[in-house]
Amino acid sequence: MSVDLIGFLGVVLVAYVVPGPDFLVVVRSAAEHPSKGRAAALGAQAGLCVHMLAAAIGLSVVAARSSLVYDAIKLLGAAYLVYLGVRAVLAARRAVRESAAARTRQGEEPYAAEQTPAGQAQSGGARWRSGFVQGFFTNVLNPKAALFFLSILPQFVNDGGSTTRQIFFLGILDVLIGVVFWFVLVAVAAQLRALLARPKIRHRWDLTTGWLFIAIGIGVAAVA
Secondary structure, eight states: OOOOOOHHHHHHHHHHOOHHHHHHHHHHHEEEOHHHHHHHHHHHHHHHHHHHHHHHHEEEHHHHHHHHHHHHHHHHHHHHHHHHHHHHHHHHHHHHHHHHHHHHTTTTTTOSOOOOOOSSSSSSHHHHHHHHHOOOOOHHOOHHHHOOOOOOOOGGOOOTHHHHHHHHHHHHHHHHHHHHHHHHHHHGGGGGGGTTTTTHHHHHHHHHHHHHHHHHHHHHTTOO
């Protein structure tokens, strides 16, 4: 089996570096807690494995040739992104109201006290499950990931070997590269936790990332 590894690695690295919905999910989860960030990263790669298997057995071909199936996947993905965004925005506003009420009762200015970073109160298992589920569904409902395996991977497959075997090889390589990339990103993003312990910054972060999720979701739905 002979494939163009250099060209493939270049394309994969560019694909990971360019921010997308999974990038935002992993960074946001890591900022809440490193273990949640790693879980989101593994969830995203598990979703990628689904696309790889679908491409290998031809299901992605069916989805790509059926506008109804493709649009349904896009709309589901868009709805999930909007859901994540709305939840983040509502949580940010709720935290502000609760913080303001608590400070008023104590005769203090709102935001005067430090608050526990989001995700800190969750148990380890619940935090891991939450991150994994978010990462998984964000990726598995992203039709662009399916099209990557369907249209990009075959460009690096050699006609002399088994197409299915080569797609699996390239797909597994893609997933492993992604795990390394995401874990490095998690280590960097986890440094934000100290900043996010400050209520004002936490509020702005939640609102910003929440509206970004909503904007991306609406953008995906608009072109469906």
